[in-house]
Amino acid sequence: MTNTGTETIKYAELKAVILRFLNYFISQYKLILYITLITSALGLLYGKLQPSTFKATSTFIVEDKSGKGGGGLSGLASQFGIDVGGLTGGGAGLFDGDNILEIIKSRSIIEKVLLTKMEEPASSKGQTIADYYIQINDLASAFESKNITTKSLNFAGLTEGAKHTIQQDSILYILYSRINKNINVEKKSKKSTIITLEVVSGDQVFSKVFAEELLKQTSDLYIDIKTGNLSRSIDKIQQKTDSLLNIINNISNKTSKLIVPVIEDLVNENAAMKYRKENYRNKFTYNNTTPIEQTTRERTVAYTMYAEMAKNLETLKLSLINQTPVIQVLDTPKYPMFDQRTPARYFLLIGIAVGIVLSFFYALYKYTSN
Numbered sequence: 001m002t003n004t005g006t007e008t009i010k011y012a013e014l015k016a017v018i019l020r021f022l023n024y025f026i027s028q029y030k031l032i033l034y035i036t037l038i039t040s041a042l043g044l045l046y047g048k049l050q051p052s053t054f055k056a057t058s059t060f061i062v063e064d065k066s067g068k069g070g071g072g073l074s075g076l077a078s079q080f081g082i083d084v085g086g087l088t089g090g091g092a093g094l095f096d097g098d099n100i101l102e103i104i105k106s107r108s109i110i111e112k113v114l115l116t117k118m119e120e121p122a123s124s125k126g127q128t129i130a131d132y133y134i135q136i137n138d139l140a141s142a143f144e145s146k147n148i149t150t151k152s153l154n155f156a157g158l159t160e161g162a163k164h165t166i167q168q169d170s171i172l173y174i175l176y177s178r179i180n181k182n183i184n185v186e187k188k189s190k191k192s193t194i195i196t197l198e199v200v201s202g203d204q205v206f207s208k209v210f211a212e213e214l215l216k217q218t219s220d221l222y223i224d225i226k227t228g229n230l231s232r233s234i235d236k237i238q239q240k241t242d243s244l245l246n247i248i249n250n251i252s253n254k255t256s257k258l259i260v261p262v263i264e265d266l267v268n269e270n271a272a273m274k275y276r277k278e279n280y281r282n283k284f285t286y287n288n289t290t291p292i293e294q295t296t297r298e299r300t301v302a303y304t305m306y307a308e309m310a311k312n313l314e315t316l317k318l319s320l321i322n323q324t325p326v327i328q329v330l331d332t333p334k335y336p337m338f339d340q341r342t343p344a345r346y347f348l349l350i351g352i353a354v355g356i357v358l359s360f361f362y363a364l365y366k367y368t369s370n
Helices: 003-027 029-049 070-078 099-103 107-114 129-136 140-144 166-180 204-267 271-284 291-323 344-369
Strands: 054-063 183-187 194-201 326-331
Touching: 003 029, 003 344, 029 344, 054 204, 099 183, 099 204, 107 129, 107 166, 107 204, 129 140, 129 166, 129 204, 194 204, 204 291, 204 326
Parallel strands: none
Antiparallel strands: 054 194, 054 326, 183 194
8 A cells, every 4th residue: 555545544533523422422412511601601790700900091291400500509509608519410420321210119208198198089188198099999908907906097087207216117118019000101112202101000190199199299308309409599588688687687677776765856946955965966976977877877788788689589589480391291190090990701701711721621531531
């Protein structure tokens, strides 16, 4: 027999085996139906039990204007005896490259967001975001089962800068760990400067509020790092300017008190008053200068200094405004947000497919065992 004939026989045998198995598989339609119904039901149930997920998305660009005119600001500030070297370059490199992607997700930033008071919805106004998150996720009972007191769960009563208890710090860390996993920050592309921030949770209000506040806290930190030195220096200069203004006011009051008796003397023309006026002049004249002339001269000098200082201070403030870096928000999350969870019908189809595959292998196993 030729090789061709042998191959034909083998092919015919294989075809016959496959046909017999297919007939057997079809004959097991009840088993196939039962298994498929079970897996499809499980798939549908799994899909229905999936928690709702709402994704808040923001896009922004980091703008840095700190390199413009920094030397001029330093020169103006130095006139007041204040050294602000590198005043607009503070934190250089901190927000460069991909650093900002990690800063946004840092524990310090997220905890600041959690301790921020809610403005919406109206029913939750005054609550901190941490309190709201505990409420919507029903975490209070879980924490209390670990002997954490109800007082520790309430962050709304904390004043700014107040120290936290060990329990409150522990709770904040747990919340940070849970939320951090659901924050995604990435650039559109390696060459792009546009950054996308996504916050996913089971509550659309939380997703929106948290995303907005997270971006705000990051922006505040960025501005403080970049311009904090200059802002503090301007505050010192403002104090000096205010002190000089107080000196001018005191001199003006002093001059007014000296002018009053002189005017009284000039109004009265009798000899006694003339004698008093001459006596007054002789008593208070120093180097041929009356007290009024002295205070007037002092006020003129002080006012000249004040005017120059106030002008330069305004220049510093205007320059600070022009050079303050910003995080320019391009898109913000809007209501309503659509549920991002996978539709249950997809899990139903997966369940049907899994059922058919399981039925096939189970039937194959039974067929080969016989």
